[in-house]
Amino acid sequence: MGEYPVYDDGVYDAFDVRDERFRAYSEAIAGAAAGRVVLDIGTGRDALWAVAAARAGAAHVYAVERQPDAAAQARRTVSGLGGRVTVIEGLSTAVDLPTRAGVCVSEIVGNIASAEGAVTVLADARQRLCTTDCLWIPFRVQTWAAAVSLPAGGRLLASESLPYVEKVFAAVGRPFDLRLCLGGPAADLVISSAAPVESLVFDHRRPPPDADGTATARLTVDVDSARMTGLLLWSRIAVSSAASSREIDSLTGDTRGWAPVYVPLDPTEIRSGDHLEVTFHRRTSDDGIHPDYHVSVLAPSVEEPLVWSSPHHGGVFHESALHRELFPS
Ligand SMILES: C[S@@+](CC[C@H](N)C(=O)[O-])C[C@H]1O[C@@H](n2cnc3c(N)ncnc32)[C@H](O)[C@@H]1O
Incomplete structure (x- = not known):
């Protein structure tokens, strides 16, 4: 939102x-x-x-x-x-x-x-x-990524989110496959190691972070075998550089300020020890402020990369199976 x-x-x-x-x-x-x-x-x-x-x-x-x-x-x-x-x-x-x-x-x-x-x-x-x-x-603020297996069925839009979904569609001017966050204990769905795909440091001794950027991360599958259905992306926030300051991890932390974003991908079978190569692109959108995102994932069991595009100003509606399921009409 x-x-x-x-x-x-x-x-x-x-x-x-x-x-x-x-x-x-x-x-x-x-x-x-x-x-x-x-x-x-x-x-x-x-x-x-x-x-x-x-x-x-x-x-x-x-x-x-x-x-x-x-x-x-x-x-x-x-x-x-x-x-x-x-x-x-x-x-x-x-x-x-x-x-x-x-x-x-x-x-x-x-x-x-x-x-x-x-x-x-x-x-x-x-x-x-x-x-x-x-x-x-x-x-410093970071975005971390990990592979997840989201069980089929029982997936619902939280009813309290519906007025905001309407407002987001109204702000963009039409419905589109908007970014979705997972409620509940999302960390339980993680099936790989985690790694940062964005690390933005705000410090006068360093140059400001680049508006556009590409990062790659290598994740290692750490369950016996699983059906990977997507990635989680979540933020970690180091509010101050003081040694005493604790970093907030929005996947596991005690805050309602953030929730992990679920990136749906074509489901893929993966096994323990498999490496997943995640490429994360950030590019400033047409409003000059908010980024568009594009993520691609290489897995050993697929020849073509699995991809997710999420432009700020919409993109298409009903492209992802999850959005077709959650927004039937
Ligand atoms: C996540 S809320 C945080 C509100 C409050 N600072 C807090 O932390 O509880 C972000 C607020 O920033 C405002 N906002 C976002 N970008 C802004 C900008 N560039 N200039 C002024 N307000 C902005 C939004 O309207 C919203 O009220």
Whole structure:
């Protein structure tokens, strides 16, 4: 959902939960904000990180939010903080600040880490809105991949997701094979080793991550034999570079902020010790912010690579058997 402007109270309520995501961000902000100008990109309805930064003694906080209703509510939320937080409505890529920020906080990390546009949005902030020695929260986001076997049957769209599916189709202008996340204990379905296919580090001492990129990963099957039905892609978030900071793993972690993306592939028999070569392409889409993805997988039992394409602005509808099953009409 985060790729599309479909946030509502139900989503913002989920972000308010005092979970691993909340604790990691709160600790990182408490350690970085004092005395500095802070930019909070995508402050959301409750301006969580802007309030945390002001309470931690930030010199000033600029909180930018693209959704007008959320920006208006955020402005009400920060009104009791003595003018130390300025809420700016708009896309961060289209606003200017009166002064550059020394800390940039954002939580525009997708279920595929780059999917909400973090690479392009934070590159723009680095160039125009932040100081050259800016501290970045989060510090590193990654996408990991592993092979999975999803049992046939019993697969349903979660009923609470249906209004958002409609909104995503409306945002794109038509139905398409949208990215799907697995609920439930997805880690139990994994049948191979796991490896990163994206690793995006935000650090003033290094060049910014490239907007477009290709990575390959080698996975080793670690069950006797199985029917591989697809891959899981999930994010890992190192909120701060401090040694004490724990990395959030969205596959196993205690957070509702993210869920693993299921990549359906043509089912393929695989055996223990087989190597799978995963190639992951990220390319900025036609909106200049959100990436399109293309994944291909080579397995010993297939001659042609198994492929998955997931453009940001849709692509086709009903191409995958899973989408035909879940969206019968
Ligand atoms: C995942 S929510 C996070 C909200 C809050 N910061 C938190 O972590 O709970 C992402 C928010 O960023 C906003 N957003 C995404 N990209 C943005 C951008 N480039 N400029 C301003 N707002 C953005 C969305 O509308 C949404 O409110």
